[in-house]
Amino acid sequence: MSGAELKKVGLKVTLPRLKILEILESAGEDHHLSAEDVFKILLEQGEEVGLATVYRVLTQFEQAGIVRRLNFENNVSIFELDTGDNHDHIVCIKTGRVREFVDSVIEERIQEISKELGYDLSGHNLVIYGAYKEELDPAIK
Structure with missing residues (x-):
């Protein structure tokens, strides 16, 4: 910009x-x-x-x-x-590191839930918390 x-x-x-x-x-x-x-x-x-x-x-x-x-x-x-994109976040409870992800199944289910409950969805915010398993990638801490 x-x-x-x-x-x-x-x-x-x-x-x-x-x-x-x-x-x-x-x-x-x-x-x-x-x-x-x-x-x-x-x-x-x-x-x-x-x-x-x-x-x-x-x-x-x-x-x-x-x-x-x-x-x-x-x-x-x-x-x-x-x-302007739509993504969600996962936060490591040990380090506070925030990572983004997009999952079409989650996005679709959120749309379905909104419709089932009678809402016109204007947006959502999904945050998942967990401890990152370092053995998966020791470079990320």
Whole structure:
């Protein structure tokens, strides 16, 4: 997302907004970041942006539809870019690592349940919690 796209969603282009957006876009596989994670990355990059500014920018991004705020059982909000896709999350109760997954059977069943109960589904949020079995992939901890 560029400065022009920030303007398009009604946000003024500022250096903190651009830097935070850049961090979110370049986060790779572990792209579920807390405000504190973003703040630490900014510090590592030598940027002088306060934690309050990070929270404010992330909230503005959420209101503009740029990011989604996710709240899990640890009461810490994490943020991910809102790519418009539909996916669910699984959280390791040991490490707090969040992974995404898509399962067509689950998606279909959610649609069926909504219909059976007389609801027009507008969205859903499925979070699974468990302890990751390291022997499956020792590189992931």
